Amino acid sequence: MKKLTIILSVIFCFLFSFSAVAADGAITLEAKQIENEIVLALNISENSKLCTTEIYVEYPEDAVEFKTGSCVAGSAAAELSPYITASVLSDGILKISYTCTDVLTAGGEICTLSFKPKKDATVIFTPEIEHAETFDGKHIRSLSFTAEGCETAAQGNSSNAIIICAVVTALAAAAIIAAAIIKRRKV
Numbered sequence: 050m051k052k053l054t055i056i057l058s059v060i061f062c063f064l065f066s067f068s069a070v071a072a073d074g075a076i077t078l079e080a081k082q083i084e085n086e087i088v089l090a091l092n093i094s095e096n097s098k099l100c101t102t103e104i105y106v107e108y109p110e111d112a113v114e115f116k117t118g119s120c121v122a123g124s125a126a127a128e129l130s131p132y133i134t135a136s137v138l139s140d141g142i143l144k145i146s147y148t149c150t151d152v153l154t155a156g157g158e159i160c161t162l163s164f165k166p167k168k169d170a171t172v173i174f175t176p177e178i179e180h181a182e183t184f185d186g187k188h189i190r191s192l193s194f195t196a197e198g199c200e201t202a203a204q205g206n207s208s209n210a211i212i213i214c215a216v217v218t219a220l221a222a223a224a225i226i227a228a229a230i231i232k233r234r235k236v
Contacts, residue, residue, distance in 0.1 A: 123158025
């Protein structure tokens with residue numbers, strides 16, 4: 050009986066220590082290019098209980114440009130009417146702040162942001178969570194989240210280069226034809 054008590058005590062200590070280390074949820078980034086913009090979605094795992102957080106996203110400023118005012122509440126948070134802001138903190142670092150009076154239980158998109166591709170490149174978005182908190186009605190409690198970045202291919206505005214090449218080629222062809230017509234008239 051004494052051995053069973055010791056074994057159960059060890060098992061309970063192990064389980065309690067595991068739950069203290071386990072993350073309360075995960076925030077993942079997902080990016081895709083739609084026409085001439087890259088849409089970055091911040092996704093959260095289900096049942097996170099999130100009320101407030103600040104997330105920093107690092108991105109290559111030479112490859113993409115953040116479109117100010119493009120932050121939109123995502124499907125997971127839209128019904129809660131949260132206050133979400135996104136602003137460029139410094140070169141290549143974006144700060145996203147999320148605040149809501151109700152806890153977030155749905156999984157999916159917290160928000161989406163838009164970027165303008167500057168050139169053809171592989172773009173890596175790397176998140177860092179500064180803090181995450183929940184409120185149970187009496188106490189503010191810290192949450193532990195894991196964060197996962199993403200990578201996407203950005204295609205700059207190469208369609209303008211194609212149009213310019215086509216116009217130059219058409220002008221050159223017109224000049225050659227005009228020169229040939231003028232030469233025939235002189236003969």
